[in-house]
Amino acid sequence: MSLTPQRSRAGRFAALAAVASLALVGCTTTAGESTGEDAGPIAKEDIVLVASVINTTNPYFIANIEGAEALAEELDLPLEIVDSEGSSQTEISKIQAILAQGKKVVMFVNTVASSDTPTIVDAVKRAGGYVSIWWNKPDEFEPWDQGDNFVAFQKHPGIESGRCNAQAIGDALGGKGNVVMFPGVADSTTSQTRVVGFKAEMEENYPDIKILEEQPSNWDPVLANQNARDLIAKYGDEIDGVWSADDGMQLGALQAFEDAGLLEQVKFASDGLYPDTVKLMQEGYGDDAIVGETFHRGYMASAIGLYTAYLAATGEIDPSELPKEKRTSFFDIKCVTPDTLDEYAQYDEPGAPAAFVKQLIENGPWDTEPATLVGGGGPEVLD
Amino acid sequence: MAQRNQTLDRPVGIDTTAIRVREHSIERRARFRSASEPLGLLIALVILLIVFSLLNDRFLTVGNAQNILTQASIPLIVAVGATLVILLGSIDLSVEGVMGAAGMTWILLTANSRGGEGIGLWAWVIALGVALVLGLVNGLIFTALKVPSFIVTLGMWYVGLGFATILYGRDLFPRLTDPALTGWTSKLTLGLPNAFWVALLVIALGIAVVRYTRVGRVALAVGNSETIARSAGLPAFRVKVAVFAIAAVLSGLGGILATIQLDIGSPNVGSGLLFVVIPAVVIGGTNLGGGKGGILRTVLGVFLLTVLNNGLILSGVDTSWQSAVSGAILVTAIVFAAWSQRDRLGVAK
Numbered sequence A: 001m002s003l004t005p006q007r008s009r010a011g012r013f014a015a016l017a018a019v020a021s022l023a024l025v026g027c028t029t030t031a032g033e034s035t036g037e038d039a040g041p042i043a044k045e046d047i048v049l050v051a052s053v054i055n056t057t058n059p060y061f062i063a064n065i066e067g068a069e070a071l072a073e074e075l076d077l078p079l080e081i082v083d084s085e086g087s088s089q090t091e092i093s094k095i096q097a098i099l100a101q102g103k104k105v106v107m108f109v110n111t112v113a114s115s116d117t118p119t120i121v122d123a124v125k126r127a128g129g130y131v132s133i134w135w136n137k138p139d140e141f142e143p144w145d146q147g148d149n150f151v152a153f154q155k156h157p158g159i160e161s162g163r164c165n166a167q168a169i170g171d172a173l174g175g176k177g178n179v180v181m182f183p184g185v186a187d188s189t190t191s192q193t194r195v196v197g198f199k200a201e202m203e204e205n206y207p208d209i210k211i212l213e214e215q216p217s218n219w220d221p222v223l224a225n226q227n228a229r230d231l232i233a234k235y236g237d238e239i240d241g242v243w244s245a246d247d248g249m250q251l252g253a254l255q256a257f258e259d260a261g262l263l264e265q266v267k268f269a270s271d272g273l274y275p276d277t278v279k280l281m282q283e284g285y286g287d288d289a290i291v292g293e294t295f296h297r298g299y300m301a302s303a304i305g306l307y308t309a310y311l312a313a314t315g316e317i318d319p320s321e322l323p324k325e326k327r328t329s330f331f332d333i334k335c336v337t338p339d340t341l342d343e344y345a346q347y348d349e350p351g352a353p354a355a356f357v358k359q360l361i362e363n364g365p366w367d368t369e370p371a372t373l374v375g376g377g378g379p380e381v382l383d
Numbered sequence B: 001m002a003q004r005n006q007t008l009d010r011p012v013g014i015d016t017t018a019i020r021v022r023e024h025s026i027e028r029r030a031r032f033r034s035a036s037e038p039l040g041l042l043i044a045l046v047i048l049l050i051v052f053s054l055l056n057d058r059f060l061t062v063g064n065a066q067n068i069l070t071q072a073s074i075p076l077i078v079a080v081g082a083t084l085v086i087l088l089g090s091i092d093l094s095v096e097g098v099m100g101a102a103g104m105t106w107i108l109l110t111a112n113s114r115g116g117e118g119i120g121l122w123a124w125v126i127a128l129g130v131a132l133v134l135g136l137v138n139g140l141i142f143t144a145l146k147v148p149s150f151i152v153t154l155g156m157w158y159v160g161l162g163f164a165t166i167l168y169g170r171d172l173f174p175r176l177t178d179p180a181l182t183g184w185t186s187k188l189t190l191g192l193p194n195a196f197w198v199a200l201l202v203i204a205l206g207i208a209v210v211r212y213t214r215v216g217r218v219a220l221a222v223g224n225s226e227t228i229a230r231s232a233g234l235p236a237f238r239v240k241v242a243v244f245a246i247a248a249v250l251s252g253l254g255g256i257l258a259t260i261q262l263d264i265g266s267p268n269v270g271s272g273l274l275f276v277v278i279p280a281v282v283i284g285g286t287n288l289g290g291g292k293g294g295i296l297r298t299v300l301g302v303f304l305l306t307v308l309n310n311g312l313i314l315s316g317v318d319t320s321w322q323s324a325v326s327g328a329i330l331v332t333a334i335v336f337a338a339w340s341q342r343d344r345l346g347v348a349k
Helices: A004-033 A060-073 A087-102 A116-126 A157-173 A188-203 A220-238 A245-261 A275-283 A298-313 A338-348 A352-363 B004-007 B017-055 B062-087 B093-108 B121-144 B148-169 B194-212 B213-222 B224-233 B236-262 B276-283 B295-314 B319-337
Strands: A047-051 A079-083 A104-110 A130-134 A150-153 A175-180 A209-214 A239-246 A267-272 A292-293 A327-330 A334-336 A371-376
Touching: A004 A239, A004 A275, A004 A371, A004 B017, A047 A087, A047 A298, A060 A079, A060 A104, A060 A157, A060 A245, A060 A352, A087 A104, A087 A116, A116 A130, A116 A150, A130 A298, A130 B319, A150 A298, A157 A188, A157 A239, A157 A267, A157 A292, A157 A334, A157 B004, A157 B276, A175 A245, A175 B194, A188 B017, A209 A220, A220 B121, A220 B236, A220 B295, A239 B213, A245 A267, A245 A275, A245 A292, A245 B236, A267 B224, A275 A292, A275 B224, A292 A298, A298 A352, A298 A371, A334 A338, A338 A352, B004 B194, B004 B276, B017 B213, B017 B276, B017 B295, B017 B319, B062 B194, B062 B213, B062 B236, B062 B276, B062 B295, B093 B121, B093 B236, B093 B276, B121 B148, B121 B319, B194 B236, B194 B295, B213 B224, B224 B236, B276 B295, B276 B319, B295 B319
Parallel strands: A047 A079, A047 A104, A104 A130, A130 A150, A150 A327, A175 A209, A175 A239, A239 A267, A267 A292
Antiparallel strands: A292 A334, A327 A371
């Protein structure tokens, strides 16, 4: 309301700051050109690792930071963390500020929005750095069209994640019942692909399961909690299963069902197997309410992303010669049920990120268990 | 004309009947106006209730009423503080940060899954104390250093959020382990959710403060005209600091209740609330320029927004349409409800 003029003033200020930092980037580019981005590999001692995350309170992003720290320690390189505070503006201006310092960056970015990718890649390219983007980018913006500085786009397949969750709920309900869904941000490709996979699996293999409704909840546990309360008011005990696009939202939804006294009769599945979720599953929370999860770890993502970019920066790999699936890559996720939960405990022990990084350096970015390369080479499509 | 001259020519006294009649009608109109403004809003709310109950027969059930009351409780508590600040002619943007800071402080000092037995009632005292400090800093910088409240509180939003993030650290989400606390906000006492009882208490206290205390009256006077208030010797400085402190404590209380409602501690426990609370206050008819308005109107504003959100979900409006439809209904409701005061909203600049 009356806040608008003030906000737009703040926006203008931010824009000015962004322009200023862009100008600075421009300066370093000119300086950089003499040493040259094409003048061969960067000497290891000149490299600074940078990991950019969406925020620093979500367990997944915290794990991103842990992976980057483990790799920095192992490679004995300095590391800078960018906290985007949930905002594309903040993300881009902080990254540009780091690039403006004139360092040779090797960067992992978990982008806030798909549309941030071209801006970030362009800035990194002009500063002669190397970047791997995780999770979100526009479909048509492929690394091989952008040159070697955009080393790779990497993610875990969303369709597979959705299918895995659908199987867990479908089986737990005996193939019959009603499900509500809590996607993340509506226009996030990560969320969209998970939704597509979930629905496809239900349609193909569990025709008697009905999807009552989807309420996008912005990856926000608070909003998921509110939306779950409203859907409980709307459908009451008709709801048999609840799917959330990530564990954070699932935690919010679980509490709403617990408050309504419905927890024991509803089955839940979601993506991420956060350590909090592991604990709930081990406790048998809500009469084993959580029936399915997918396993992947934030520290693996950031370590794989950073290490791929690092190999390109030091000339150990030549991005332009890599096959397409090593530029746009999908890494394995594991389907977890309460029965197989224990197999994954090793990845949450103290020191697990460091152990993973050691394996990663030994086996390379595409062959390290449990996150091996399983596909890619273009946008994810329903098989 | 001739008659009037004759009257004036009379040697004895002046007939003030005409003036009194006019005063009386002005007073009556003012009284009617002050009653009709909330009435318009109330009618808008009733229309929403009727439409939504026609669209879904689950809307007008006891269960959903309790759900709406639970969901309205935290915005209500925070909005009482926000109303006081806006009555001053200031604004408090720090609510989400203060909620995060108080909520995280509280849960870490209460029995939770990260360990520790908790320190019981002291956790409330300390968490609300954290909120109080943030509020006092807001108030003192605003008054003593004369920095606009918009800027001060915007800064304190991030200070609060940062403090909460530091407390959060890198460990697991802290979860409440005391079964008496889990789900306490939505448990019912005498048919109403506990959180709503707290909200009712806060509303009653807020109304009492505005009507019967010096703080409330001075705040209104300052909102009307600070120069006049000061020249009349009113303690504007102290009252402004007090109002910011009260608002922050209420945000802190909201943060604690939101933490209980979610069952887990998160720095972002207040996320999105600012843009429920401030519109609710303005929709209620409290003048953003200060001096006019009240807490009961804010209550109506909060309910209008909560019912709208709940009703759209229950009536099955497609999710991609929800925000557009919600915005359109809101604007229509406000045009209708606030027609009589459109010149007085003070936001139409």
